[in-house]
Amino acid sequence: MFDIVTYGDPVLTQKAEDVTSFGSELEQIVADMHAAMRLDHGIGLAAPQVGISKRIFIVGLEDEPLRVFINPVITGMSKETSEYEEGCLSFPGLYFNVVRPAAVEIEAYDIKGKKFQLKADGLLARVIQHEYDHLEGILFIDRISPVKRARALAHYHRMLKM
Numbered sequence: 001m002f003d004i005v006t007y008g009d010p011v012l013t014q015k016a017e018d019v020t021s022f023g024s025e026l027e028q029i030v031a032d033m034h035a036a037m038r039l040d041h042g043i044g045l046a047a048p049q050v051g052i053s054k055r056i057f058i059v060g061l062e063d064e065p066l067r068v069f070i071n072p073v074i075t076g077m078s079k080e081t082s083e084y085e086e087g088c089l090s091f092p093g094l095y096f097n098v099v100r101p102a103a104v105e106i107e108a109y110d111i112k113g114k115k116f117q118l119k120a121d122g123l124l125a126r127v128i129q130h131e132y133d134h135l136e137g138i139l140f141i142d143r144i145s146p147v148k149r150a151r152a153l154a155h156y157h158r159m160l161k162m
Contacts, residue, residue: 001035002050004089007139007156011048012090016055016135019070022113026056030068030111033058042089044127046134049090057131061124069108074132075117076105084126088140094156098143100129 005011019026029052037045037060046057059067080102087095103121106128110116120128130140141149 001032001039002052004036004040004045005049005051006090006092007153009051009090011051011053012134012139013137014048014053015137016046016048016053019054019056019109022070022109022111026070027111029054029056030058034060034066037089040089040092043123044131045089046131048134048137055135057128057135059124059127059131061127068111069106069128069131070110070113072106072108072128072132072135074104074106074129077101078103078121082126084123086126086130086140088130090134090139091141091156093159094141094152096140096144096148096152098130098140100126100143104128106132 033045033047033050036050037058043061044057044059047054055071057069078101081099082102083097083099085095086098102125104125105119107115107117141152
């Protein structure tokens with residue numbers, strides 16, 4: 001199982017690399033990511049959050065099977081937006097309202113290397129966008145105003161010193 005990487009680790013702000021090989025090693029990475037996500041009570045986790053700069057993320061919403069996205073590409077976003085409080089396993093204890101498109105379309109590969117397309121809205125769309133951002137080196141605090149971001153980081157650093 002992996003430990004979650006927290007803010008300050010450079011892997012979180014780097015664009016992740018494509019997965020080029022499907023097989024048992026990838027399956028083990030996904031299994032270990034799933035265990036780490038569940039241990040920290042998350043609903044999504046991207047590979048950079050466990051120190052692996054690969055284009056992999058998982059989504060595990062309550063009462064739904066685990067969804068695995070390999071080399072995802074967001075192919076469409078709604079013009080309609082929604083605002084919702086987000087947290088991030090790489091920023092434990094930090095929560096902020098983030099505005100995102102209300103719906104997305106995404107193409108990706110599953111754990112076996114089969115390509116699929118998905119249209120999502122609601123919480124699933126939000127988690128997909130949040131985790132996709134991690135693959136692009138974008139953090140959820142990058143989606144809030146500079147003033148709120150500065151306050152958030154100051155608060156986060158104070159929490160770490162406690």
